[in-house]
Amino acid sequence: MSIIEVNNLSLFYGNFQALKNINLNVEQQKITALIGPSGCGKSTFLRCLNRMNDLIDDVHITGSVKIASHDIYHNSFDLLGLRKKVGMVFQRPNPFPLSIYDNVVYGLRVHGILDKKIMEEKLKWSLESVHLWAEVKDKLDANALTLSGEQQQRLCIARLAAVEPEVLLMDEPCSALDPISTAKIEDLMYELKKQYTIIIVTHNMQQAARVSEYTGYFLLGDLVEFGETTQIFTSPKDSRTEDYLTGRFG
Amino acid sequence: MxxxxxxxxxxxxxxxxxxxxxxxxxxxxxxxxxxxxxxxxxxxxxxxxxxGLDWYPSEQSFGLLPMIIGSVMVTFGSLLVGVPFGLACAIFLTEFSSRRLRHILKPIIELLAGIPSVVYGFIGVVILVPFIRETLGGPGLSVLAASIILGIMILPTIISISIDSLQAVPRSYREGSIALGATKWQTTKMVILPAAKSGIIASIILGMGRAIGETMAVIMIAGNAINIPRSVLDPVRTLTSNIALEMGYASGEHRQALFATGVILFIIIMILNTIANATSVKGKAAK
Missing domain, CATH: 1.20.5 (Single alpha-helices involved in coiled-coils or other helix-helix interfaces)
Known part of the structure; x- marks a missing residue:
């Protein structure tokens, strides 16, 4: 079942068209990978799905994005609720310079959940879901910036898990991590997809092949090809996809 | 070579x-x-x-307590005025205003720092002092008048250093918070302000240093009477005013006592600067 339906989405930075008529459906509780060379619009596309592009001046969008059948660009759409439902993991781990505890319950506080008991339950549950609980349960008051890069990235995922999103957008979540940490995050993604729909932008084609069920190949703002990962990697229909995958380009 | x-x-x-x-x-x-x-x-x-409570230099009585209290009251009064306004302005300009407005307003605010203090004092005498006298009573020349004018004078310091420290907060913190569904104000209150805390404290302490050292504007509007004020409508004399008012004719021990006033002022300001440096260094180490 498609949870996200994108129809004829185009995005302009001023006069520059960064996304050209993107059509794409994302399946629920699957991992969808978006690959392509730098500057081809993958991250821009990802940021359309939780409307982070709203923060940039002079951005203009046409077409529609529906999440769970609701048009998220409709005037009356609840933007803050959207971002609660569609969480985002960033390229560089970005825990807030607060304690581990405050980081995890941040989203709860933002959405008005202030009950101590509920906060502590969610805290434990979300840290367990990213396998961080055992490592940090004795130092919840420590500053989150004292954790290692990989722990910080898992903390950022726990921070999202606490508000129970439906979709996780991951923008090159492993690019600042070493291979062992990357493997840990990938293992985590496997588990997380039981609960969440995950869309991951990655530079790393092996990563896309390893973790995803569906893959989309972006080039210069076009979605060149989209399909099941095995099909894209073994028998791409478009010669440009093949060139990229075989390393002749990009 | x-x-x-x-x-x-x-x-x-x-x-x-x-x-x-x-x-x-x-x-x-x-x-x-x-x-x-x-x-x-x-x-x-x-x-x-x-x-000592009495300052009669000709009778060898050199009590500075009324002036110390005067300086402290006027300085804290100015912070009560300057910090809320300055901080609100800095937050608005960094987090809520458009970039264009910020580029117009920030230089104008910094320009305020270049207005000579005698001009601020003049505005105080002509507008603020009569206003206080007519609406609140008392002589008008008062702790309140000095606090308000000094509060305005320290605004540029507080605003521009606070803006710098707010802008130094990494963009990724803002994005992380917004992406969790937080509003701009929630983001500011819960992430940006704690992250910029040390710079903001430094700006307040530097503003405080400016307020405690200010002389001309204070002489013109604080009334300069040597007594411990009972209310904010009473006149006061500050340490700086004491030196400036009497140095012209002082000699002998009177003159030395004015230097002693300077020593005390010097020590107070050194302590403030040390605290300011320590907090901003600590803030940098935490990042």
Whole structure:
């Protein structure tokens, strides 16, 4: 079942068209990978799905994005609720310079959940879901910036898990991590997809092949090809996809 | 040695000499103030200076307590005015206003720092003092008037340093918070302000240093009476005013007592600057 339906989405930075008529459906509780060379619009596309592009001046969008059948660009759409439902993991781990505890319950506080008991339950549950609980349960008051890069990235995922999103957008979540940490995050993604729909932008084609069920190949703002990962990697229909995958380009 | 290398050496030596003389001028001033001011403090006892209530220089009574209290009241009063306004302005300009508005307003605010203090004092005398006298009573020349004018005078310091420290907060914190569904205000309150805390504290302490050291505007609007004020509508004299008002005709021990006033002011400001440096260094270490 498609949870996200994108129809004829185009995005302009001023006069520059960064996304050209993107059509794409994302399946629920699957991992969808978006690959392509730098500057081809993958991250821009990802940021359309939780409307982070709203923060940039002079951005203009046409077409529609529906999440769970609701048009998220409709005037009356609840933007803050959207971002609660569609969480985002960033390229560089970005825990807030607060304690581990405050980081995890941040989203709860933002959405008005202030009950101590509920906060502590969610805290434990979300840290367990990213396998961080055992490592940090004795130092919840420590500053989150004292954790290692990989722990910080898992903390950022726990921070999202606490508000129970439906979709996780991951923008090159492993690019600042070493291979062992990357493997840990990938293992985590496997588990997380039981609960969440995950869309991951990655530079790393092996990563896309390893973790995803569906893959989309972006080039210069076009979605060149989209399909099941095995099909894209073994028998791409478009010669440009093949060139990229075989390393002749990009 | 080539000509270029010789030039390089000469320039280096010249710069070193200039740098040394700048530092030594400051050192000489410091030594001078202390050598003029401290002997009389020990002659009559530190206690009588810091806690004495009476200032009658011709009768060897040099109590600075009313002035110390005056300086403290006026300084904190100015913070009560300047910090909320300054911080609100800095938050608005960094987090809520458009970039264009910020580029217009920030230079204008920094320009305010260039207005001579006598002009602020003049505005105080002409507008604020009569207003206070008519609406709230009292002589008008008062703690309140001085606090308001000083509060306005420290705004540029507080605003521009707070803006710098708010802008130094990484964009990724803002994005992380917004992406969790937080509003701009929630983001500011819960992430940005705690992250920029040390810079904001430094801006407040620097503003405080400016307020406590200000002389001309305070002389014009604080009333300068030597007494411990009972309300914010009473006049006060500050440490700086005391020096400026009396130095012109003072001689002998009176003159030395004014230097002693300077020593006390100097120590207060040094303490404030040390705190400011310590907090901003600590803030940097945490990042």
């Amino acid at each position: 080539t000509r270029l290398e010789r030039n390089e050496r000469l320039i280096k030596i010249a710069l070193f000499v200039i740098a040394c003389s700048a530092v030594s001028i400051l050192a000489v001033i410091t030594i001078f103030i202390f050598s003029e001011g401290t002997p009389i403090m020990f002659k009559y006892g530190l206690r009588s200076f810091l806690l």
